[in-house]
Amino acid sequence: MDLDIKKIKEQAIKEIEGVKNSEEWEQIKNKYFSRKSGELAKLLKDIKDVSEDLRPKFGAMANQVKDELEKALDIKMSELKYKGNGNLERDFIDVTLNVEKYKLGHLHPVTQISMELEDIFKSMGFMILDGPELESDYYNFEALNIPSWHPARDTQDTFYIDPLTSSGHDPQLLRTHTSPVQVRAMQKYGAPLRCVVPGRVFRNEATDASHEHTFYQLEGLMIDKDISISNLIAVMKELLSGIFKTEVKVRLRPGYFPFVEPGFELDIQCLICGGKGCPVCKQSGWVELLPCGLVHPNVLKYGGIDPKKYSGFAFGLGLTRLVMMKYKIDDIRLLQSGDLRFLNQF
Ligand code: DAH
Numbered sequence: 131m132d133l134d135i136k137k138i139k140e141q142a143i144k145e146i147e148g149v150k151n152s153e154e155w156e157q158i159k160n161k162y163f164s165r166k167s168g169e170l171a172k173l174l175k176d177i178k179d180v181s182e183d184l185r186p187k188f189g190a191m192a193n194q195v196k197d198e199l200e201k202a203l204d205i206k207m208s209e210l211k212y213k214g215n216g217n218l219e220r221d222f223i224d225v226t227l228n229v230e231k232y233k234l235g236h237l238h239p240v241t242q243i244s245m246e247l248e249d250i251f252k253s254m255g256f257m258i259l260d261g262p263e264l265e266s267d268y269y270n271f272e273a274l275n276i277p278s279w280h281p282a283r284d285t286q287d288t289f290y291i292d293p294l295t296s297s298g299h300d301p302q303l304l305r306t307h308t309s310p311v312q313v314r315a316m317q318k319y320g321a322p323l324r325c326v327v328p329g330r331v332f333r334n335e336a337t338d339a340s341h342e343h344t345f346y347q348l349e350g351l352m353i354d355k356d357i358s359i360s361n362l363i364a365v366m367k368e369l370l371s372g373i374f375k376t377e378v379k380v381r382l383r384p385g386y387f388p389f390v391e392p393g394f395e396l397d398i399q400c401l402i403c404g405g406k407g408c409p410v411c412k413q414s415g416w417v418e419l420l421p422c423g424l425v426h427p428n429v430l431k432y433g434g435i436d437p438k439k440y441s442g443f444a445f446g447l448g449l450t451r452l453v454m455m456k457y458k459i460d461d462i463r464l465l466q467s468g469d470l471r472f473l474n475q476f
Contacts, residue, residue, distance in 0.1 A: 134176075135188070138162075138169050139195045146202045152210055159203055170196055239453045239476040240346050240465060243373075244328040247348055247447075250372040254365065256350070257325040261311035263332070264291060266300040269310035273432040274389040282388050287334040304332035308349035309389060312425070312444055315351060316433025321440045322354040328449065339461040346449035353425065353435065353442030359392075362422060362443040366396060370419075373452070374401060381416060390423025390444060417455075420447045 142162050149155045162169045170192065177188045237245070248258050267278075276282050286306040292299075311327040319325075327349040335341045352361065363380065370378040379399035387393045398419050400411035407413040422445035427437035450465060457476070459465070464472045 135191050142199050251326045259325045259327045265305035265310050268300050270305050273313040275426050275428045276388045308347045312351050313433045321435045324352045326350045342462045348447040348449050350445045357441045389426050389429045391426045393423035396420050
């Protein structure tokens with residue numbers, strides 16, 4: 131019986147290999163697979179007569195042969211089709227043909243500038259941190275010395291996810307600036323601390339060429355013993371010469387932000403006219419770049435840091451604004467538009 135099965139298989143394979151056209155293929159298929167008179171059907175019948183203990187073994191062998199023959203027939207059929215129907219020509223691929231190149235994208239100009247700045251700050255020992263875009267009223271305002279009654283809230287209207295009137299828990303909103311990460315970082319890492327926080331921020335704005343509901347900032351914070359305005363100016367100069375690749379003159383004017391005391395607006399000497407006066411600097415010789423200041427003692431306290439032992443400076447660089455200055459972009463809305471005709475220029 132063992133031998134019979136093997137013999138049938140060998141014979142069948144030989145015959146299948148010799149098939150030259152579809153009629154022969156059909157004949158061979160019938161010879162072996164016909165339900166009533168096929169060789170395999172006969173074999174299965176014979177297996178019924180084998181003793182019960184050997185039956186499973188022969189059954190399995192017969193099934194295996196059946197599978198192998200089916201496969202061999204399939205292969206033969208595809209060979210016949212391929213040769214017979216001229217598919218060779220149809221399947222021909224001209225591998226020398228030029229195809230359109232796969233177009234790779236690139237980083238958004240805001241991301242590019244953010245990464246450049248991150249490198250500069252890393253070289254000065256700053257950590258790069260992240261914070262939630264969906265922020266609580268507490269971190270966005272309260273812990274930055276802006277209580278609910280404070281008029282400074284009016285300058286930063288935003289989108290409230292959970293209205294201010296809801297009771298029992300801290301209202302949720304889209305953060306209006308990256309400054310809330312100051313307090314989060316202080317609470318997490320304590321002092322001394324050096325970090326920058328690039329990120330997306332939101333305002334409830336009527337949009338026009340210079341206002342957008344979504345834009346990017348880079349927050350900076352340095353806390354240590356005896357930090358003063360000199361440290362602030364030194365770090366700012368290092369940053370600016372890193373960005374503009376030349377030494378930049380800076381000046382500080384008083385500015386008001388509830389979370390710094392004293393607070394400043396930092397201006398840079400106009401790089402277009404070298405300070406002589408031109409349309410870009412509105413003939414003043416100076417261009418406003420970023421707000422900054424020494425961290426308010428109340429904010430240090432919210433962060434769990436003792437203002438008697440430590441002091442620090444903070445600044446808020448407008449990344450979107452910096453990109454606009456660098457590339458002379460005159461409409462802020464282009465940056466969020468996703469318009470490839472615009473983006474492909476960078
Ligand atoms: N968070 C402020 C804003 O978005 C900007 C700012 C001002 C950040 C002064 C600071 C700072 O860290 O010291 O308007």
